[in-house]
Amino acid sequence: MAKQISELKLGILGGGQLGRMLIQQAINYNVTTLVLDPDPDAPCKHISNYFENGSITDFDTVYNFGKKADIITIEIEKVNIEALEQLEKEGKKVFPQSRVIRLIQDKGVQKQFFKENDIPTSPFQIVNTKEDMENCNIPFPYILKLRKDGYDGKGVMKINSAADLDKAFDAPCIVEKLVDFEKEVAVIVARNANGDVKTFPMVEMEFNPEANLVEFLISPSTFAESLQQKAENIAKNIASAMNITGILAVEMFVCRDGELLVNEVAPRPHNSGHQTIEGNYVSQFEQHLRSIYNLPLGNTGSITNAIMINLLGEKGFDGVAKYENLEKVLSIDGIYVHLYGKKYTKPFRKMGHVTIVDIDREKAIEKARFVQKTLKVIA
Amino acid sequence: MAKQISELKLGILGGGQLGRMLIQQAINYNVTTLVLDPDPDAPCKHISNYFENGSITDFDTVYNFGKKADIITIEIEKVNIEALEQLEKEGKKVFPQSRVIRLIQDKGVQKQFFKENDIPTSPFQIVNTKEDMENCNIPFPYILKLRKDGYDGKGVMKINSAADLDKAFDAPCIVEKLVDFEKEVAVIVARNANGDVKTFPMVEMEFNPEANLVEFLISPSTFAESLQQKAENIAKNIASAMNITGILAVEMFVCRDGELLVNEVAPRPHNSGHQTIEGNYVSQFEQHLRSIYNLPLGNTGSITNAIMINLLGEKGFDGVAKYENLEKVLSIDGIYVHLYGKKYTKPFRKMGHVTIVDIDREKAIEKARFVQKTLKVIA
Numbered sequence: 211m212a213k214q215i216s217e218l219k220l221g222i223l224g225g226g227q228l229g230r231m232l233i234q235q236a237i238n239y240n241v242t243t244l245v246l247d248p249d250p251d252a253p254c255k256h257i258s259n260y261f262e263n264g265s266i267t268d269f270d271t272v273y274n275f276g277k278k279a280d281i282i283t284i285e286i287e288k289v290n291i292e293a294l295e296q297l298e299k300e301g302k303k304v305f306p307q308s309r310v311i312r313l314i315q316d317k318g319v320q321k322q323f324f325k326e327n328d329i330p331t332s333p334f335q336i337v338n339t340k341e342d343m344e345n346c347n348i349p350f351p352y353i354l355k356l357r358k359d360g361y362d363g364k365g366v367m368k369i370n371s372a373a374d375l376d377k378a379f380d381a382p383c384i385v386e387k388l389v390d391f392e393k394e395v396a397v398i399v400a401r402n403a404n405g406d407v408k409t410f411p412m413v414e415m416e417f418n419p420e421a422n423l424v425e426f427l428i429s430p431s432t433f434a435e436s437l438q439q440k441a442e443n444i445a446k447n448i449a450s451a452m453n454i455t456g457i458l459a460v461e462m463f464v465c466r467d468g469e470l471l472v473n474e475v476a477p478r479p480h481n482s483g484h485q486t487i488e489g490n491y492v493s494q495f496e497q498h499l500r501s502i503y504n505l506p507l508g509n510t511g512s513i514t515n516a517i518m519i520n521l522l523g524e525k526g527f528d529g530v531a532k533y534e535n536l537e538k539v540l541s542i543d544g545i546y547v548h549l550y551g552k553k554y555t556k557p558f559r560k561m562g563h564v565t566i567v568d569i570d571r572e573k574a575i576e577k578a579r580f581v582q583k584t585l586k587v588i589a
Numbered sequence: 590m591a592k593q594i595s596e597l598k599l600g601i602l603g604g605g606q607l608g609r610m611l612i613q614q615a616i617n618y619n620v621t622t623l624v625l626d627p628d629p630d631a632p633c634k635h636i637s638n639y640f641e642n643g644s645i646t647d648f649d650t651v652y653n654f655g656k657k658a659d660i661i662t663i664e665i666e667k668v669n670i671e672a673l674e675q676l677e678k679e680g681k682k683v684f685p686q687s688r689v690i691r692l693i694q695d696k697g698v699q700k701q702f703f704k705e706n707d708i709p710t711s712p713f714q715i716v717n718t719k720e721d722m723e724n725c726n727i728p729f730p731y732i733l734k735l736r737k738d739g740y741d742g743k744g745v746m747k748i749n750s751a752a753d754l755d756k757a758f759d760a761p762c763i764v765e766k767l768v769d770f771e772k773e774v775a776v777i778v779a780r781n782a783n784g785d786v787k788t789f790p791m792v793e794m795e796f797n798p799e800a801n802l803v804e805f806l807i808s809p810s811t812f813a814e815s816l817q818q819k820a821e822n823i824a825k826n827i828a829s830a831m832n833i834t835g836i837l838a839v840e841m842f843v844c845r846d847g848e849l850l851v852n853e854v855a856p857r858p859h860n861s862g863h864q865t866i867e868g869n870y871v872s873q874f875e876q877h878l879r880s881i882y883n884l885p886l887g888n889t890g891s892i893t894n895a896i897m898i899n900l901l902g903e904k905g906f907d908g909v910a911k912y913e914n915l916e917k918v919l920s921i922d923g924i925y926v927h928l929y930g931k932k933y934t935k936p937f938r939k940m941g942h943v944t945i946v947d948i949d950r951e952k953a954i955e956k957a958r959f960v961q962k963t964l965k966v967i968a
Contacts, residue, residue, distance in 0.1 A: 212916075216928070491923060500919065536594070540887070549617060
């Protein structure tokens with residue numbers, strides 16, 4: 211008999227909400243979980259078999275942590291790649307593979323990869339200086355993105371004209387053509403070591419314009435089946451081209467002309483897949499586990515309409531988090547609250563999410579809007 | 590604003606699979622969980638905020654543990670009641686209440702309670718000696734049950750004739766009339782401190798005749814709606830008569846004449862409700878939390894057909910558990926594996942369960958039979 215799941219310890223770099231939801235699933239398979247996080251009170255702290263408080267970007271810390279595990283995965287891309295490469299050399303399984311994380315850590319390399327693999331994406335140019343920006347071939351207004359370390363809407367700005375260049379990032383960036391899109395959508399794809407590939411149905415997203423965070427997500431999408439199929443195929447193509455083991459979230463723009471352009475990818479459980487916990491036969495977290503343990507991939511089909519709302523810290527509140535009107539929200543049918551175990555709130559901090567399900571799509575939306583304006587994270 | 594869930598620490602007496610699944614749910618509400626269990630490697634050990642290895646039947650241990658919590662609940666009835674009474678006196682919330690646990694700990698008192706509250710149950714007689722048994726009014730063959738400490742089929746025997754009395758339990762027992770039943774069914778009912786009461790749909794059970802454990806459970810039942818309604822009303826009546834806060838599993842016999850007779854009740858999450866995790870809008874674990882934190886009760890409706898199979902340790906195997914054919918089982922759609930984190934298996938030990946869902950009931954049964962004969966817990 212092959213090695214049992216329970217015999218292969220899982221090391222997770224990052225102990226935030228994504229790790230937390232992954233562990234909630236891993237409990238069902240008796241997985242021994244080891245977590246490394248720089249926050250001594252990280253959301254995974256009390257639910258993992260072993261928690262280490264330390265840097266995920268320091269070579270020695272990551273390397274020594276990784277030695278304790280059999281399979282190493284991530285819940286955030288900003289990790290020490292060299293340590294992961296060394297661990298791979300020594301026979302540890304790192305999923306997603308270090309080369310995939312390296313590729314994705316750098317938005318310039320990521321864009322280049324799309325181009326080389328015929329993955330549709332918006333025109334772009336790599337820039338290193340303000341001079342490069344002034345002289346680039348992309349017309350104003352455009353989007354400027356830091357090549358590295360951007361996340362959750364940070365590291366992205368719109369440059370309307372040369373006058374804006376004063377406040378532009380002073381670091382290696384990519385300039386992207388501004389896309390006139392109708393909707394942002396996402397497809398999560400999973401690939402196990404056997405090379406089996408499965409996508410979740412496409413979902414639609416709405417962003418908080420102020421925080422540039424996903425605020426509202428609806429699954430499944432109501433775009434034409436043909437467009438959804440195209441989006442799923444793009445996701446599969448990326449996963450195959452990358453030879454990734456694990457899950458990959460692919461964010462895309464649906465342009466006004468119906469074209470699909472890949473915006474960004476993330477090689478891990480993603481905010482655009484939280485609704486799969488209740489809305490789909492298998493969740494993104496279960497699917498990620500199945501991928502990295504090389505198990506058969508699960509049925510990604512939608513069970514019903516599912517809407518996901520991020521619970522962001524309210525503006526104006528800093529301190530020990532309180533969840534206002536939780537009872538009101540729980541009195542509605544089909545509401546699933548997921549709090550992330552973060553003691554302190556601050557404006558726009560991701561404190562939890564709520565999934566709302568209903569067989570009637572309009573009712574689901576109505577309930578979601580109610581939750582959105584009712585449940586508040588204050589201090 | 591009232592006290593937040595996250596401000597009220599939950600103490601759980603018992604750290605087995607029921608506590609484990611309760612905690613998996615409690616994580617979503619940022620509940621701080623404290624667990625007391627005599628097994629230093631109990632299934633809850635690594636997923637609780639605080640784990641204490643100690644006796645749940647010792648006054649001092651339970652009392653001192655309970656002092657650390659705000660709300661105390663149980664996952665097994667055999668706990669020290671006096672300590673819980675003392676904790677209640679000192680203002681701790683104990684749900685289910687100590688008097689409910691006391692009532693249920695003794696099958697004689699439980700039966701008496703049913704009788705006094707017009708809850709239909711089989712005729713019975715309380716016996717203390719073999720002489721009592723010989724002279725009792727219930728004709729052979731009958732069922733003999735220990736009044737205390739029976740669980741999972743232990744503490745129950747069939748007495749066919751006076752000749753069997755030699756091997757009868759030598760302790761206070763109840764003699765129950767043998768019921769000629771068609772099926773064993775169960776209804777889980779929840780009641781919060783506000784007095785709101787909700788039942789889950791009735792489920793049908795099949796028992797392993799050798800181990801006398803639930804082996805196969807199907808939800809929802811296909812008995813006539815009127816019978817199901819009657820079963821739900823019986824469950825509600827018991828919960829209200831007991832004034833219980835928390836959930837209560839009510840096991841009943843459907844007799845060949847269509848009559849319903851209550852067999853036993855358990856004031857906690859129960860094996861007959863595991864399929865609610867995937868099969869119903871709200872799970873028994875979530876509902877128990879909502880009850881004891883006095884939150885609105887959730888929608889108990891069935892989402893689809895759900896079948897639950899207990900994964901019992903195979904006969905002939907003792908040692909470190911291995912799960913044979915897990916991959917084969919995971920290649921089927923709609924399979925949810927829940928392993929309980931127990932390192933060692935032994936014959937008939939509850940090692941996990943699998944829930945199988947399918948919108949086609951016959952297909953669900955077919956898949957469940959396949960899982961039952963395929964997935965084995967060996968050593």
